[in-house]
Amino acid sequence: MKNLYLIAMLFLLSTSVVATAQDKQVKLHQVVMQLNTADTAVWSSMLGNIRNFQKVWPGNVKIEVVVHGKALNFLVASKSHLVADVEAMTKLGVVFNACENTMNKYGIKKEMLIPSASSVPSGVAELVVKQEEGWSYLKTGY
Numbered sequence: 399m400k401n402l403y404l405i406a407m408l409f410l411l412s413t414s415v416v417a418t419a420q421d422k423q424v425k426l427h428q429v430v431m432q433l434n435t436a437d438t439a440v441w442s443s444m445l446g447n448i449r450n451f452q453k454v455w456p457g458n459v460k461i462e463v464v465v466h467g468k469a470l471n472f473l474v475a476s477k478s479h480l481v482a483d484v485e486a487m488t489k490l491g492v493v494f495n496a497c498e499n500t501m502n503k504y505g506i507k508k509e510m511l512i513p514s515a516s517s518v519p520s521g522v523a524e525l526v527v528k529q530e531e532g533w534s535y536l537k538t539g540y
Contacts, residue, residue: 427451427459430528431536434467434521438479440539441472445483447538448492462528466497466521473515474506481512488514497521 429451433444444463451459471477473484473496484494496517501507508517518524529535 425458427455428528428531428533429459429461429536430525430533431461431463431538432521432525433463433465433469433472433538435539436468436471437539441469441478441480444538445480445487447536448487452490460491462493462495462524462533464495464497464518464521464524464528466500470496470500470504470506473511475510475512478512484512485514495521495524497524 431444431447433441448461448463451461465473472480473494475481478484488494494512494515496506496511496515498517498519500521501517511517525535
């Protein structure tokens with residue numbers, strides 16, 4: 399009887415460990431990244447961070463980049479040297495949002511953005527909303 403009890407306990411324990419491991423594998427990570435610098439080295443570094451997230455959590459990461467302030471040229475098609483990278487990452491599910499307040503400040507129209515880019519009324523408000531929804535926040539640059 400003791401052996402049966404021991405076998406049952408080991409079975410329950412192993413089932414629990416397997417279920418826990420499976421739960422960790424399917425966790426969807428949600429990351430909102432803030433980009434507000436004109437430093438193009440930071441832009442490239444941020445794209446590297448996105449690639450690293452996708453390597454570590456393939457298929458289990460949702461990423462939104464909120465671009466505002468002096469970083470807006472990152473999403474302006476005629477001014478960004480990273481158009482192909484943004485387009486490729488968008489096809490992988492990354493969302494790039496330009497702040498409409500910043501766009502208005504600098505006279506940038508939506509049709510001037512990289513075609514796959516979207517916009518939000520306020521970049522900083524979008525960051526707050528995402529954090530309130532439980533997204534992890536990452537500030538890129540300085």
